[in-house]
Amino acid sequence: MYKACNMVSIITFQSAREGTGKSTIIANVAALLAATGRRVGVIDADLSTGNLHYLFGLRTTAISHTFNDYLLGMCSALHVACDVTPHLQLLQAHMPVSSESGRVFLLPASSNPRDFRRFLRQDYSIELITDGLLELAQQLELDVLLIDTQSGLKDELLLTLLSMAISDTLTIILRLDHGDYQGTGVLLDVGQTLGIPKVRLVVNQTASMIDPAQARTQVEQTYHCPVLAVFPHAEELAILGSADLFVCCYPAHPLTEHFHSMALALLSSVSRPSAGDHAY
Ligand SMILES: Nc1ncnc2c1ncn2[C@@H]1O[C@H](COP(=O)(O)OP(=O)(O)OP(=O)(O)O)[C@@H](O)[C@H]1O
Numbered sequence: 427m428y429k430a431c432n433m434v435s436i437i438t439f440q441s442a443r444e445g446t447g448k449s450t451i452i453a454n455v456a457a458l459l460a461a462t463g464r465r466v467g468v469i470d471a472d473l474s475t476g477n478l479h480y481l482f483g484l485r486t487t488a489i490s491h492t493f494n495d496y497l498l499g500m501c502s503a504l505h506v507a508c509d510v511t512p513h514l515q516l517l518q519a520h521m522p523v524s525s526e527s528g529r530v531f532l533l534p535a536s537s538n539p540r541d542f543r544r545f546l547r548q549d550y551s552i553e554l555i556t557d558g559l560l561e562l563a564q565q566l567e568l569d570v571l572l573i574d575t576q577s578g579l580k581d582e583l584l585l586t587l588l589s590m591a592i593s594d595t596l597t598i599i600l601r602l603d604h605g606d607y608q609g610t611g612v613l614l615d616v617g618q619t620l621g622i623p624k625v626r627l628v629v630n631q632t633a634s635m636i637d638p639a640q641a642r643t644q645v646e647q648t649y650h651c652p653v654l655a656v657f658p659h660a661e662e663l664a665i666l667g668s669a670d671l672f673v674c675c676y677p678a679h680p681l682t683e684h685f686h687s688m689a690l691a692l693l694s695s696v697s698r699p700s701a702g703d704h705a706y
């Protein structure tokens with residue numbers, strides 16, 4: 427387990443299979459953490475899809491440097507970081523507590539498949555993750571760093587394991603689907619082997635007939651691991667199709683309340699409380 431003494435809380439998100447909702451949850455929770463005044467970094471370390479930037483309203487043509495470029499030694503991490511806070515203005519107008527100091531810095535991945543193939547062919551220095559991201563967190567004065575990773579342990583195995591190894595918390599997203607069950611158990615084992623201080627589960631896309639409290643208990647008993655949140659399937663989110671932040675578009679929707687609860691649960695799990703945290 428590699429973790430330097432640092433004030434930033436690093437949370438890596440993983441799932442056994444694709445499409446569980448990692449990017450959606452990360453982006454919306456990041457926005458809500460910023461709305462509490464936190465300085466939040468978000469890294470799109472899922473280089474195979476490279477689509478997190480769409481959720482923050484960032485067009486591919488507006489991106490000059492990507493996380494792929496950083497790993498290939500073509501630029502500094504600071505060059506990749508885009509301040510996407512202006513995209514959250516709509517959200518701040520609806521928040522009971524909004525703070526000037528809250529910011530979201532996104533390090534987008536390239537959505538060009540050629541860049542992903544190139545990444546797979548070339549080596550990169552491990553220190554770019556182990557030391558480089560901690561340095562970035564210091565430069566940007568981050569409170570929280572959220573890392574989106576490729577689902578499962580596949581092509582980007584080293585990048586995923588390194589991201590986990592520098593994390594304070596591994597958050598595994600799963601659906602109530604047999605296809606997710608075994609892989610989730612494997613990820614929990616990996617988290618334990620790496621000595622990650624905290625491992626948390628999030629259940630997403632539950633059917634409307636499922637009782638969330640029952641689902642939470644069942645999953646916690648099955649995996650012996652705390653569940654941070656249970657998100658029901660929401661048609662509005664499915665229709666939005668990763669084109670924007672749900673919490674900005676639907677501030678009064680019940681699902682937005684779930685995102686608020688998850689942001690608070692993450693904060694109380696990893697970090698020091700702040701004056702506005704009780705205000706949701
Ligand atoms: N609770 C939900 N209700 C309805 N739709 C959802 C929900 N959560 C996520 N989705 C939708 O599911 C799709 C997949 O979500 P997302 O891209 O966040 O998953 P992912 O785990 O990041 O996928 P990948 O592994 O491919 O990166 C998106 O269209 C998203 O809008």
Ligand SMILES: [Mg+2]
Binds near residue numbers: 449472475574
């Ligand atoms: Mg994703």
